[in-house]
Amino acid sequence: MAGAAILIIDDEPGIRRTLASILEDEGYKVQTAEDAVLGLEILNRETIDLVFLDVLLPKLGGMEALEQIRKDWPTVEVVIISGHANIDMAVRAVKLGAFDFLEKPLSLDKVLTICRNALTVQKLRKENQNLKKIAGLTKDEIIGTSKEIANIRALIKQAAASDARILITGENGTGKELAARAIHSGSARADRVFIEVNCAAIPDSLIESELFGHEKGAFTDAVSTRKGRFELAHGGTLFLDEIGDMSLSAQAKVLRVIQEQKIERLGGEKTIDTDVRIVAATNKDLEKECEAGRFRQDLFFRLNVIPIRLPPLRERTEDIPLLIHHFLKEMGSEKTEFNTDALDFLTSYPWPGNVRELRNLAERITVMYNGDKIDGKGLKDLFLKNPVFAAENRGGASAQPAKVNVQTEAVLPSGLMELNYNDAKESFEKYYLEFQLSRNSGIITRTAEAIGIYPSNLHAKVRKYQIASAGQAGGHGEKD
Numbered sequence: 355m356a357g358a359a360i361l362i363i364d365d366e367p368g369i370r371r372t373l374a375s376i377l378e379d380e381g382y383k384v385q386t387a388e389d390a391v392l393g394l395e396i397l398n399r400e401t402i403d404l405v406f407l408d409v410l411l412p413k414l415g416g417m418e419a420l421e422q423i424r425k426d427w428p429t430v431e432v433v434i435i436s437g438h439a440n441i442d443m444a445v446r447a448v449k450l451g452a453f454d455f456l457e458k459p460l461s462l463d464k465v466l467t468i469c470r471n472a473l474t475v476q477k478l479r480k481e482n483q484n485l486k487k488i489a490g491l492t493k494d495e496i497i498g499t500s501k502e503i504a505n506i507r508a509l510i511k512q513a514a515a516s517d518a519r520i521l522i523t524g525e526n527g528t529g530k531e532l533a534a535r536a537i538h539s540g541s542a543r544a545d546r547v548f549i550e551v552n553c554a555a556i557p558d559s560l561i562e563s564e565l566f567g568h569e570k571g572a573f574t575d576a577v578s579t580r581k582g583r584f585e586l587a588h589g590g591t592l593f594l595d596e597i598g599d600m601s602l603s604a605q606a607k608v609l610r611v612i613q614e615q616k617i618e619r620l621g622g623e624k625t626i627d628t629d630v631r632i633v634a635a636t637n638k639d640l641e642k643e644c645e646a647g648r649f650r651q652d653l654f655f656r657l658n659v660i661p662i663r664l665p666p667l668r669e670r671t672e673d674i675p676l677l678i679h680h681f682l683k684e685m686g687s688e689k690t691e692f693n694t695d696a697l698d699f700l701t702s703y704p705w706p707g708n709v710r711e712l713r714n715l716a717e718r719i720t721v722m723y724n725g726d727k728i729d730g731k732g733l734k735d736l737f738l739k740n741p742v743f744a745a746e747n748r749g750g751a752s753a754q755p756a757k758v759n760v761q762t763e764a765v766l767p768s769g770l771m772e773l774n775y776n777d778a779k780e781s782f783e784k785y786y787l788e789f790q791l792s793r794n795s796g797i798i799t800r801t802a803e804a805i806g807i808y809p810s811n812l813h814a815k816v817r818k819y820q821i822a823s824a825g826q827a828g829g830h831g832e833k834d
């Protein structure tokens with residue numbers, strides 16, 4: 355890893371200089387950029403292994419830059435540099451796929467440790483991918499012995515045999531994409547294409563051309579004819595991921611294609627027959643979205659021919675030991691023995707990020723755990739080093755997410771403009787928090803993270819405005 359190429363993006367010349375000299379002394383090749391636009395240009399031009407990225411940047415912000423790096427250079431690791439005042443942002447960045455963060459003022463030791471760890475994880479990932487390629491391992495093995503997972507496996511097998519449309523629902527990281535791929539590989543279309551569309555990632559203005567394609571000259575940027583994903587998926591499976599985030603106008607068009615089994619490219623005259631099997635997924639409750647008028651009921655019925663609901667990991671804790679062993683083995687880790695304490699900890703933690711979060715922990719164990727056997731204390735230490743978990747703990751929350759019952763629909767008080775500044779501000783704040791809490795199932799940490807404040811702060815406000823109607827329920831997330 356000596357000789358790895360590192361890019362530092364920070365607008366403070368002092369930080370750029372210090373970091374660069376620390377890293378160069380270790381034998382890394384270092385480049386610097388004073389803003390993210392210049393940084394992305396360097397990434398475009400050269401091969402970079404690791405980026406140190408400031409969160410607060412002029413022009414293009416650190417979070418947007420991170421998003422772009424994740425999308426265009428998925429193998430590049432990113433370490434966030436953050437001031438104490440914006441730790442919340444750094445934590446959010448880690449959830450969005452940054453490796454870790456450094457707090458200013460920078461500590462020499464931390465810089466080097468994080469840098470080494472990030473490069474080790476990257477190397478493992480690459481090796482792992484190569485091994486998988488060599489071994490021809492398919493990635494869609496669904497691990498688990500719980501009856502919930504056994505049911506899912508049976509359902510997938512049954513559903514795969516038909517051409518019926520399938521709607522997969524479940525929280526983040528429960529394996530929706532994995533299930534979609536398993537359906538495709540188990541179907542008669544297995545040797546044809548599996549095309550994925552992330553509906554949440556495509557801006558509204560581009561979704562039509564993305565899905566249906568366009569003819570040359572259909573709009574200003576349409577310099578050549580392009581096939582859409584429906585056309586590309588012909589004969590195979592089209593996976594519409596995050597379908598709950600699709601705009602109503604795009605929904606109307608998808609519905610038409612489903613009804614007619616034909617598409618038209620934008621700006622095109624002819625209709626093209628398509629034979630696609632549609633599998634859709636979402637972490638939203640589409641029935642509620644329909645009630646709220648955000649999702650078309652007719653489309654929901656069309657998609658929901660076979661519903662598959664993936665249970666959260668905390669509802670099938672018996673799979674946890676199996677899964678973590680599987681991931682550790684897959685990562686080539688030799689540390690696979692857990693004592694009872696450690697297992698208890700793993701099975702009582704609520705896993706808000708579900709299997710994906712468990713997988714990330716396995717990665718951390720592989721890289722950072724000292725010692726052969728994993729015990730409760732060592733595991734908790736590792737968890738506390740995880741910025742995401744540590745931030746939840748800072749809020750005084752226990753390992754179980756605190757939750758409030760938001761019963762009323764948030765209503766913006768009328769006559770807001772007649773109030774004095776303070777009363778108006780507070781009325782709005784209460785309305786805003788009620789709205790955000792109900793959107794996040796009343797879960798304090800999740801809401802706090804979504805709106806960028808500390809959970810402790812949110813707790814205090816919930817008390818202040820008496821938002822919680824039935825006090826706190828310390829249950830396992832939604833289940834209590």
Ligand SMILES: Nc1ncnc2c1ncn2[C@@H]1O[C@H](COP(=O)(O)OP(=O)(O)OP(=O)(O)O)[C@@H](O)[C@H]1O
Nearest residue numbers: 495496497525526527528529530531532637709710
């Ligand atoms: N039962 C399982 N067995 C093995 N691996 C699993 C299982 N469930 C999920 N995974 C792994 O966990 C990670 C997350 O799964 P996946 O991407 O399918 O989740 P998702 O529900 O689509 O998440 P999101 O809502 O965030 O898009 C992947 O690496 C996947 O391979």
Ligand SMILES: [Mg+2]
Nearest residue numbers: 527530531595
């Ligand atoms: Mg997914």
